[in-house]
Amino acid sequence: xxxxxxxxxxxxxxxxxxxxxxxxxxxxxxxxxxxxxxxxxxxxxxxxxxxxxxxxxxxxxxxxxxxxxxxxxxxxxxxxxxxxxxxxxxxxxxxxxxxxxxxxxxxxxxxxxxxxxxxxxxxxxxxxxxxxxxxxxxxxxxxxxxxxxxxxxxxxxxxxxxxxxxxxxxxxxxxxxxxxxxxxxxxxxxxxxxxxxxxxxxxxxxxxxxxxxxxxxxxxx
Numbered sequence: 001x002x003x004x005x006x007x008x009x010x011x012x013x014x015x016x017x018x019x020x021x022x023x024x025x026x027x028x029x030x031x032x033x034x035x036x037x038x039x040x041x042x043x044x045x046x047x048x049x050x051x052x053x054x055x056x057x058x059x060x061x062x063x064x065x066x067x068x069x070x071x072x073x074x075x076x077x078x079x080x081x082x083x084x085x086x087x088x089x090x091x092x093x094x095x096x097x098x099x100x101x102x103x104x105x106x107x108x109x110x111x112x113x114x115x116x117x118x119x120x121x122x123x124x125x126x127x128x129x130x131x132x133x134x135x136x137x138x139x140x141x142x143x144x145x146x147x148x149x150x151x152x153x154x155x156x157x158x159x160x161x162x163x164x165x166x167x168x169x170x171x172x173x174x175x176x177x178x179x180x181x182x183x184x185x186x187x188x189x190x191x192x193x194x195x196x197x198x199x200x201x202x203x204x205x206x207x208x209x210x211x212x213x214x215x216x217x218x219x220x221x
Contacts, residue, residue: 025117030096036117043120050135077112084111107182108202153212187211
């Protein structure tokens with residue numbers, strides 16, 4: 001049995017009938033024309049359905065807004081990348097030399113997309129029940145952690161501005177650096193002319209979230 005087959009058997013609990021979709025789910029654009037992108041598109045939707053259903057069942061008394069906060073905190077690229085690292089995805093990535101040298105094997109963008117692509121491949125082979133069992137096993141305690149639904153930093157910052165009669169937060173990209181497959185964005189967030197913070201992330205959204213969190217810490221500190 002190949003290393004890939006052995007790893008997938010451990011990951012999903014049985015040996016896949018066809019390794020090709022999983023190999024594709026692990027393949028970056030720097031390595032081949034057939035990449036993880038189509039499977040990632042599918043896996044993203046499968047993951048969203050499973051997590052939404054899970055939250056609906058688990059938090060029966062919460063309104064849609066609270067469920068949305070929980071949902072958004074669980075399906076981010078950063079969480080998918082975290083799980084990808086936990087299950088050993090990085091060593092199985094198929095990357096071109098330049099992408100590997102540039103650190104794509106540790107990129108949240110790449111790892112998050114690959115994790116969703118693997119979910120897509122597993123769903124295609126084994127169906128929704130098997131995909132649901134996999135996601136629930138891997139996401140595990142993250143769903144119930146924290147009790148109260150988490151407040152997204154950008155929403156919290158907007159609420160702070162409104163409650164203090166300030167202008168809404170404004171976000172601006174200060175710098176974009178790094179290769180295409182592992183970009184870095186530096187974003188500044190301001191409220192009026194006085195309050196400002198900057199942060200860097202692997203995506204515009206990630207950088208904006210980090211900047212909002214940093215500004216909140218300044219304002220509430």
